Amino acid sequence: MDAQQFLAEFGHIANAQNGVPKLRELVLVLAMQGRLLPQEPAESASSLLEAIPAQKQSLIASRALRSPKPLPLIATNDKSHVIPGNWCWIRFGEIATHNSGKTLDSVRNSGKLRDYITTSNLYWGRFDLSNVRQMLIRDDELEKCTARKGDLLICEGGEAGRAAVWTDDREVCFQNHVHRARLFGGINPFFVYRFFEKLNITGEINAHRKGIGISNMSSKALAMIAVPLPPLEEQSRIVAKVDELYASGEPILNG
Helix, strand or coil: CCHHHHHHCHHHHHHCCCHHHHHHHHHHHHHHCCCCCCCCCCCCHHHHHHHHHHHHHHHHHCCCCCCCCCCCCCCHHHCCCCCCCCCEEEEHHHHEEEEECECCCCCCCCCEEEEEECHHHEECCEECCCCCEEEEECHHHCCCCEECCCCEEEECEECCCCEEECCCCCCEEEECCEEEEEECCCCCHHHHHHHHHHHHHHCHHHHHCECCCCEECCHHHHHHCEEEECCHHHHHHHHHHHHHHHHHCCCCCCC
8 A cells, every 4th residue: 555545545444443553553664664755855864874973973082972883784684675765774773872771779779869760661652650769879870871851762671662752851860671762963763763663563673672571672682773764854754744643543543
């Protein structure tokens, strides 16, 4: 089904048997294939990728980032589908700096009691902060285990890969079973979130998990994930269109 046919038959698909999960999947698959919206050929993701190394070097020079180990080039079998010519395939570790947070250790931890979130607070696309715990965290540990507005948080354990963007103006600490990803080059965190959502709904995310039942996604596995990256402007348009379709399908898509 192409994008035009899909949009024309949006309501019919939603009301069909198993229509809701299929509709969610179609929205995200078309979005990540660059088929949900008309392309703007003048835009290119290559210019975005060209600017990222300078940003990394600046962070390395200021000691805010360690020099990362080179990641393998994208191979043919890393590419799950065809993308537009002005998009690029890139590994997640090339477009984000990411790490897990603070380990809870009642014997060794010291510092000030601070709120922190765990995988139990992190759901697909949202956070439940009704039961936030506290642990002792020193001031000099805060940079590594604090999320700020615009960071993408990803479960390392539990339902590994489950993700949400932190949108609150206040910062929050996170524990060691949560990855914090801070994207380079102004890459839209909501686009990358929708990409992880697509991996989950299609089942592709299982290739990056280890374990049965309670799964795990290591930092190395996260860094290796191949991401289809559109130009910056296209990322924003895709996010807006997916949000629009989800909103127009309420309570169909969000019910």
